Amino acid sequence: MSRRARLWLLAPALAGFLGLLVWGMTGLPGSGDHQGAVAATIARTAVPERHATNVVTTVTLDYRGFDTLGEEMILFSAALGLVVLLREQRGERKEEVDDDRAAGRKAPGTSEGLRIFSLALVGPTVLLGLYIVAHGALTPGGGFQGGVILATSLLLVYLSGKYLALRELTPIPALEAGEALGAVAFALIGLGGLIASGVYLHNFIPLGTPKTILSGGTIPFLYLAIGLEVAGAFMLTFLEFLDQTLLVRSRSGG
Amino acid sequence: MTAAVQVAVLLLVAAAGTAVVLTRDTLKQAIVLSFYGLLLGILFFAYQAPDVGLSQITVGSVGVPLMLLLTLAKVRRREADREKGE
Numbered sequence: 480m481s482r483r484a485r486l487w488l489l490a491p492a493l494a495g496f497l498g499l500l501v502w503g504m505t506g507l508p509g510s511g512d513h514q515g516a517v518a519a520t521i522a523r524t525a526v527p528e529r530h531a532t533n534v535v536t537t538v539t540l541d542y543r544g545f546d547t548l549g550e551e552m553i554l555f556s557a558a559l560g561l562v563v564l565l566r567e568q569r570g571e572r573k574e575e576v577d578d579d580r581a582a583g584r585k586a587p588g589t590s591e592g593l594r595i596f597s598l599a600l601v602g603p604t605v606l607l608g609l610y611i612v613a614h615g616a617l618t619p620g621g622g623f624q625g626g627v628i629l630a631t632s633l634l635l636v637y638l639s640g641k642y643l644a645l646r647e648l649t650p651i652p653a654l655e656a657g658e659a660l661g662a663v664a665f666a667l668i669g670l671g672g673l674i675a676s677g678v679y680l681h682n683f684i685p686l687g688t689p690k691t692i693l694s695g696g697t698i699p700f701l702y703l704a705i706g707l708e709v710a711g712a713f714m715l716t717f718l719e720f721l722d723q724t725l726l727v728r729s730r731s732g733g
Numbered sequence: 734m735t736a737a738v739q740v741a742v743l744l745l746v747a748a749a750g751t752a753v754v755l756t757r758d759t760l761k762q763a764i765v766l767s768f769y770g771l772l773l774g775i776l777f778f779a780y781q782a783p784d785v786g787l788s789q790i791t792v793g794s795v796g797v798p799l800m801l802l803l804t805l806a807k808v809r810r811r812e813a814d815r816e817k818g819e
Contacts, residue, residue: 510739511781537782611787619783627791634799713796720803724810 498627530727531695539620540701545679551708555662557678558712559727562655565719573726589640597638604632612706616695622705629706631712637721649718654711661708668704670695735779742779746772763801770794 508514525534529541539547567573608629617619634700636645672681682696693699749769756762768795777786 482767511735533784620787621784624784624787624791627796631791631795634795717799720800724807726805728814729811 480640526689529682529695529698530689531698532690533616533618533621535694536616536621536702540698541680541682541695544557544669544701547705548669548680551662551665551705553708554712555658555708558658558715561716562719565723567727570728571726571729573722574728589638590623594639597635601632601635601639605629606633608632608706608710612702613692613699615702616698617690617692622702623709625702626696626706627713629710632719633714633717642671642721642725646718646722651715651718654714654718657707658715661704661706661711664704665701672697739779742776743800746776760802763798766801767794767798770797793817807819 520537522534525537526532529537531537531541592705608625608627608631609630610625611620612622612625615625633645636642669680672683673679675681680697683697684695684696684700687694746769749772753762753765753769756765758791771790773793774786774790777783777789
């Protein structure tokens with residue numbers, strides 16, 4: 480089919496799609512004033528019932544905590560699948576290289592400024608990640624967001640040119656164990672609710688004072704579990720990708 | 734004020750989304766995609782969903798582009814090695 484004919488086919492399809500999209504969007508409630516009954520109820524009851532000021536978390540980790548358990552398992556199995564797929568396979572070998580030669584980088588390598596800057600950012604990044612994990616029940620963020628931020632500290636180390644040194648120091652089995660432990664801890668906390676009150680994932684821990692770090696009953700503990708799982712999953716993923724790029728070669732060279 | 738910010742960010746997201754499609758070089762596309770992910774995160778902030786915004790920024794502007802870049806590096810290196818071998 481010629482380019483012209485394709486464009487003539489595309490134009491009405493695009494126009495139709497645009498029309499439907501605009502028509503659909505004009506029917507949406509105005510931004511910030513959704514009048515749904517469930518939303519209004521949860522906004523009213525979240526703090527008195529659950530003592531968690533971040534209303535979103537009372538939905539994701541309490542009222543609908545079971546959905547989040549499923550999502551956590553999705554991430555867990557995705558990371559597991561990736562580790563299995565990207566492992567060193569038959570006909571491949573790991574290259575022994577030092578930091579400066581990794582990825583074909585020539586002797587001077589990364590600029591000194593980038594190295595120092597990324598190394599200096601590692602500490603603050605870890606701190607920010609821990610802060611976001613710990614304050615999930617109070618302010619936006621939580622285990623997932625904080626966990627990914629924690630994992631990015633690994634990338635900063637890579638940027639600073641210390642990846643292979645880090646690779647040697649990183650206890651991969653501990654990382655894998657941490658990921659699994661986080662996933663299991665979520666399920667076990669849910670089991671606690673089943674034992675204490677007969678409902679799986681029921682919030683069974685004393686709720687604490689609103690606006691303090693341990694408010695929301697099980698929520699901060701669930702976030703700790705998620706933070707561990709997500710940080711582990713993303714770190715393993717990043718490590719596998721970095722390994723593939725920097726170290727793993729097929730035996731025939733390539 | 735809020736509406737103005739929302740409209741501005743929506744337009745930026747539309748422009749960035751188009752830019753991702755129109756960038757043909759895969760390496761540059763990964764970088765443009767990262768900016769697009771960041772803008773999408775800001776869009777979620779502007780629409781009062783900061784939790785989703787944070788997830789979007791971490792995954793969309795760091796995680797995904799990084800995996801793309803590392804994959805590209807691996808593929809290109811393999812191609813370079815193959816050419817050398819021939």
